[in-house]
Amino acid sequence: MMKMNDLIHIRRAFHQIPELGFNEFKTQQLLLDTISNMEQTRLQIKTWKTAVFVRVEGRQDYTIAYRADMDGLPITEETGYSFASKHEGAMHACGHDFHMTIALGLLDHFASHEPECHLLFIFQPAEEGPGGAKPIIEADVLGAWQPDEIYALHIDPNLPVGSIATKPGLLFANTSELFIDFQGKGGHAAYPHTANDMVVACAHFVTQVQTVVARNIDPLDSAVVTLGVIAGGTKQNVIAATARLEGTIRTLSMASMEVVKSRLEAIAAGIEASFACKIAIDYGSNYCEVYNDPELAEAFAAFSKTRKGITFVEAEEAMTGEDFGYFLKQYPGVMFWLGVDSPYGLHDSRLQPSEEAIGIAIEHMVAFLSAKKPR
Numbered sequence: 001m002m003k004m005n006d007l008i009h010i011r012r013a014f015h016q017i018p019e020l021g022f023n024e025f026k027t028q029q030l031l032l033d034t035i036s037n038m039e040q041t042r043l044q045i046k047t048w049k050t051a052v053f054v055r056v057e058g059r060q061d062y063t064i065a066y067r068a069d070m071d072g073l074p075i076t077e078e079t080g081y082s083f084a085s086k087h088e089g090a091m092h093a094c095g096h097d098f099h100m101t102i103a104l105g106l107l108d109h110f111a112s113h114e115p116e117c118h119l120l121f122i123f124q125p126a127e128e129g130p131g132g133a134k135p136i137i138e139a140d141v142l143g144a145w146q147p148d149e150i151y152a153l154h155i156d157p158n159l160p161v162g163s164i165a166t167k168p169g170l171l172f173a174n175t176s177e178l179f180i181d182f183q184g185k186g187g188h189a190a191y192p193h194t195a196n197d198m199v200v201a202c203a204h205f206v207t208q209v210q211t212v213v214a215r216n217i218d219p220l221d222s223a224v225v226t227l228g229v230i231a232g233g234t235k236q237n238v239i240a241a242t243a244r245l246e247g248t249i250r251t252l253s254m255a256s257m258e259v260v261k262s263r264l265e266a267i268a269a270g271i272e273a274s275f276a277c278k279i280a281i282d283y284g285s286n287y288c289e290v291y292n293d294p295e296l297a298e299a300f301a302a303f304s305k306t307r308k309g310i311t312f313v314e315a316e317e318a319m320t321g322e323d324f325g326y327f328l329k330q331y332p333g334v335m336f337w338l339g340v341d342s343p344y345g346l347h348d349s350r351l352q353p354s355e356e357a358i359g360i361a362i363e364h365m366v367a368f369l370s371a372k373k374p375r
């Protein structure tokens with residue numbers, strides 16, 4: 001059985017090897033090595049691309065899945081940790097090192113304590129993009145291992161350690177990535193009349209995008225358009241022939257997603273006309289909302305409220321995205337936040353979640369899954 005020290009060691013090992021979506025090769029190997037040291041009698045293991053699936057045979061013919069995501073982000077770490085990322089320009093800045101460690105702690109427990117229901121652990125690649133849940137479902141990778149219920153957690157830096165938060169129904173937003181390429185005519189800085197400057201066209205586009213939510217979305221609904229990358233040009237005295245924006249759209253309803261996309265396209269058409277350029281919009285990968293099964297979420301909340309050392313918090317809807325939403329479209333289940341009390345937030349190069357939360361989450365979910373009966 002793994003001890004707390006072993007789990008901290010594993011979390012730090014994951015932390016040092018963050019890998020981007022569908023490139024989680026070392027991460028997959030570390031998962032498999034760790035799982036191979038567990039009691040094997042009731043385990044069945046399979047892999048698909050960089051994903052790992054482990055089924056634990058239980059007493060009742062009812063399967064509860066638990067999902068942990070595996071990928072890191074293209075962020076240069078600035079935590080100052082002795083166990084900081086060894087992969088330059090990549091970091092576990094969204095807590096997936098925690099998510100995997102907690103899942104391993106649970107798996108280790110149930111490998112040597114027969115669970116009431118069958119358990120299915122899903123170590124899923126590419127949550128940050130392009131998305132691993134949908135391809136797993138579409139390729140029917142689970143086959144006969146179909147879950148009856150599914151659960152997952154996400155660390156929450158804003159909540160104190162010992163907190164668990166969720167809500168029935170809508171928890172996270174619909175998302176769409178956004179990649180916008182501007183193509184014009186470059187030229188000499190001193191001859192602007194011979195070119196059409198894509199830095200200026202791009203700047204106009206960025207400014208106009210700020211009206212999309214403010215002037216098209218019902219204030220009682222919610223939407224976000226964030227442009228996280230702006231790039232263009234090659235030299236200070238060369239007029240840029242191209243520019244590129246990268247971002248993401250978040251909406252609580254699918255109707256608002258369609259409104260945002262059509263407004264972006266209308267703005268692009270206007271900029272194309274006024275700057276005599278071409279603009280191509282690519283929506284990359286899209287995630288559906290995360291919608292918790294109301295009955296299961298109420299039951300999970302009720303259980304959490306009975307647990308000593310746990311403070312249950314009624315969550316608000318968040319504009320984060322999660323491709324766990326695709327699993328929840330397929331199987332009833334619950335996603336919840338785990339308090340990790342970091343002074344810096346998710347996707348911050350200084351994210352410092354408290355490792356104390358790992359043991360708390362494992363204990364909580366061991367108790368929950370041990371008490372869980374088929375519906």
Ligand SMILES: CC(=O)N[C@@H](CCC[C@H](N)C(=O)O)C(=O)O
Pocket residue numbers: 094127128129154175176177247248249287319320321322346
């Ligand atoms: C929990 C979390 O932070 N998830 C990510 C999901 C990103 C999806 C996709 N790459 C996008 O940017 O739209 C998030 O940023 O919310």
